[in-house]
Amino acid sequence: MKILSLIFLFTLSLVANDAVHEFAKSEECQACHTQIYSEYYGSMHANATPDKDVIHGAVWAKHPANTKANRYLCGKCHTPAANNLDKMLTKGEKAPADVNNETHQEAISCAYCHRIKSIELHADSNTNIIDKTPNKYYATRKRGLDSPFHKIETESNEHMRNGNVCIGCHSHRMNKNNLNVCSTNIANEMDGANCVSCHMPKVKGSTSSINESKAHSFHGFAGSHFNSEMLTQYVDISVLRNIDNFIVNIDNKTSHALLLHPMRLAVLRISVKRDSETIELEKEIFVRVLGKDAKPAMPWVADTTIKDTMIKANEKRAVKREFKLLKGDRVDVVLGWFLVNPKAVKKLGLDKEEVATKFNVFKKQSFNF
Ligand code: HEC
Ligand code: HEC
Ligand code: HEC
Ligand code: HEC
Ligand code: HEC
Known part of the structure; x- marks a missing residue:
């Protein structure tokens, strides 16, 4: 023994x-x-x-x-x-x-x-x-x-x-x-x-x-903090105009979700430039929120995913806006992210840290009609 x-x-x-x-x-x-x-x-x-x-x-x-x-x-x-x-x-x-x-x-x-x-x-x-x-x-x-x-x-x-x-x-x-x-x-x-x-x-x-x-x-490892411009070719954005509305298509050609860490929050900002006026339309949020008892929770406490709108691997996401485009309009879209979900910034004591609070622009495109 x-x-x-x-x-x-x-x-x-x-x-x-x-x-x-x-x-x-x-x-x-x-x-x-x-x-x-x-x-x-x-x-x-x-x-x-x-x-x-x-x-x-x-x-x-x-x-x-x-x-x-x-x-x-x-x-x-x-x-x-x-x-x-x-x-x-x-x-x-x-x-x-x-x-x-x-x-x-x-x-x-x-x-x-x-x-x-x-x-x-x-x-x-x-x-x-x-x-x-x-x-x-x-x-x-x-x-x-x-x-x-x-x-x-x-x-x-x-x-x-x-x-x-x-x-x-x-x-x-x-x-x-x-x-x-x-x-x-x-x-x-x-x-x-x-x-x-x-x-x-x-x-x-x-x-x-x-x-x-x-x-x-390249050893700078292009990612969500740095050098993201090296990865824009893997996400295509296009706009489809219908009679009464239009659709922004985001084609993620990546083998994984657009963002991975549960703290991230991606945003699609959409605006229409008509003559000299800029019309801001509702933005679209892509996020995966972990939680417990139906409330958001820190990753080590969470036992369930309470919301998941993150763009998935190889997904083509269609974002529709009920807005009638006219000839001469320009649609401006910006896809980007916050490294830390703004709702969690304060709780983590990160509200004074630029890296956690700034909006990182990934891709910006304009479409003329
Ligand atoms: C996260 C993992 C990782 C780290 C950290 C890393 N490397 Fe690499 N390295 C790789 C991989 C993977 C390749 C192969 C790349 C390829 O096949 O294109 C590579 C390739 C190389 C090469 C071959 C040259 C080339 O251009 O392909 C050299 C030299 C090298 N690394 C040196 C370094 C040095 C020096 C450091 C630190 C300053 C470092 N690596 C840090 C993963 C890493
Ligand atoms: C005294 C110079 C010297 C030092 C110091 C050195 N290397 Fe190298 N390394 C070389 C040479 C020369 C090559 C051959 C490849 C070339 O020059 O393209 C090489 C090649 C490599 C490769 C393979 C590249 C391939 O052919 O795929 C890796 C990986 C690598 N080194 C990693 C490292 C790491 C990690 C360190 C530090 C711990 C390091 N090297 C330190 C000179 C050095
Ligand atoms: C087809 C290209 C492609 C492949 C393959 C790919 N990625 Fe990515 N990756 C991207 C894009 C695009 C992004 C989002 C843009 C960014 O973070 O700059 C990304 C983001 C990331 C991020 C940051 C996510 C975050 O939440 O901060 C990490 C980490 C990552 N990838 C790791 C990997 C690893 C590990 C693999 C292999 C298992 C891999 N990727 C395969 C294109 C790719
Ligand atoms: C030893 C573990 C380990 C290995 C192996 C490793 N990574 Fe990472 N990687 C990490 C960690 C941990 C982070 C997050 C660091 C942080 O944000 O504090 C990270 C971050 C990243 C990021 C995000 C960068 C950014 O700007 O946000 C990318 C992209 C990435 N890794 C790609 C790779 C690729 C590609 C390889 C393989 C060649 C690799 N990693 C291998 C542990 C690893
Ligand atoms: C199995 C490997 C692994 C372990 C263990 C791990 N991490 Fe990570 N961590 C990663 C990787 C990979 C990334 C990069 C993910 C990305 O960017 O999507 C990361 C990124 C992070 C980030 C985001 C950092 C940033 O700058 O945005 C935080 C926060 C984090 N980890 C916290 C932790 C904590 C706290 C622990 C320990 C309790 C831990 N991780 C253990 C692999 C690991």
């Missing part, structure tokens, strides 16, 4: 330690991958910690894992290079988010992402399996070039090659009530989608300063 339990404990500690690896610092990549580094440095991946991302920080400040348990379990996806990730993921341990811990500040680091060897699929959220070799990075190009600093592996990693290396963190996240809080695709039907081709398009500039190349994959 004693031997058995010893073996059991030993195995447990192996599993726990397996979450912790040492990663090269992102700064070490800067000298040779200068452009990639500067794009990455401004991205949400480099800034996913509670102190650098005020929105994440505000939610974490209210979260019971912080206020009651003092354990930053968000680290699994927000600071996965942390040197105490195992404690963050173990019930009963204390492991706060620590501004003074350099490995926390690395957030989702270069080396972390490039060492994802495979992805384990789980019901609550997936898990990245990290390659144990510290200086070997998975990649996709077959230039046959070597680096003096590290090994490169381009053949063996299915997830790198098919562009789905992202789904360890982005696939889905269930809360304790088994409610899907946020997902790119809950059913894991990723075959048709490629996160990398849309979010990391090829842009001008060399991959490294050692071998001159014309283009590299």
